[in-house]
Amino acid sequence: ETGVTQSPTHLIKTRGQQVTLRCSSQSGHNTVSWYQQALGQGPQFIFQYYREEENGRGNFPPRFSGLQFPNYSSELNVNALELDDSALYLCASSFRDGANVLTFGAGSRLTVL
Amino acid sequence: DQQVKQNSPSLSVQEGRISILNCDYTNSMFDYFLWYKKYPAEGPTFLISISSIKDKNEDGRFTVFLNKSAKHLSLHIVPSQPGDSAVYFCAARELSGGGADGLTFGKGTHLIIQP
Helix, strand or coil: CCCCCCCEEEEEEECCCEEEEEEEEECCCCCEEEEEEECCCEEEEEEECCCCCCEEEECCCCCEEEEEEEEEECCEEEEECCHHHCEEEEEEECCCCCCCCEEEEEEEEECCC | CCECCCCCCEEECCCCCEEEEEEEEEECCCEEEEEEEEECCCEEEEEEEEEECCCCEEEECCEEEECCCEEEEEEECCCCCCCEEEEEEEEEEHHHCCCCCCCCECCCEEEEECC
16 A cells, blocks of 8 residues: 655745646545645645545635646645745645545655745 | 644653643634644654544553543653654544545644653
């Protein structure tokens, strides 16, 4: 059973650029969610996808968008990058049931200069 | 406005003793609580959870206690082992929402187990 894998592990962008982060869900999971973890903070919910549609969103602007593919892999896209977008981006997958316990990947560390 | 608060950024405990990590929440709509553990360069891993209909859940060395009236939960680790050194996150969700609102995390407590 493979876990959640994310790519790239580290990347550096400049303000105003766009970035795409990728995630492969754990085998058997059908729901994927993305979290942003700034330095010294806990993870903050960005959005969740189920059946290739966004079905929940945290307090993030529309320039944060995502996709879920038929094989349950996912992308997080961030447009018009700002300095405050520098953070660890965590992808988590789960099987949609009552508990919905999340399995996290190791994250993608984004630095915006 | 933080809805889940972990007021101790770090905690140092001697190996073999009990570790107690605390968490407070303000949102009365939360009805499911989880603890995650995170090692450096790894993603958070699920440790233990508790539903609001219970006041205690135990799994081996780990026990979570929930006091709904005080909006407080705690994680007890007995006995503490060196491998327990990690950052522990308390998280909460509104289960009735089907989980679509995601988890709300605290800032974490860095537990250090000293030999």
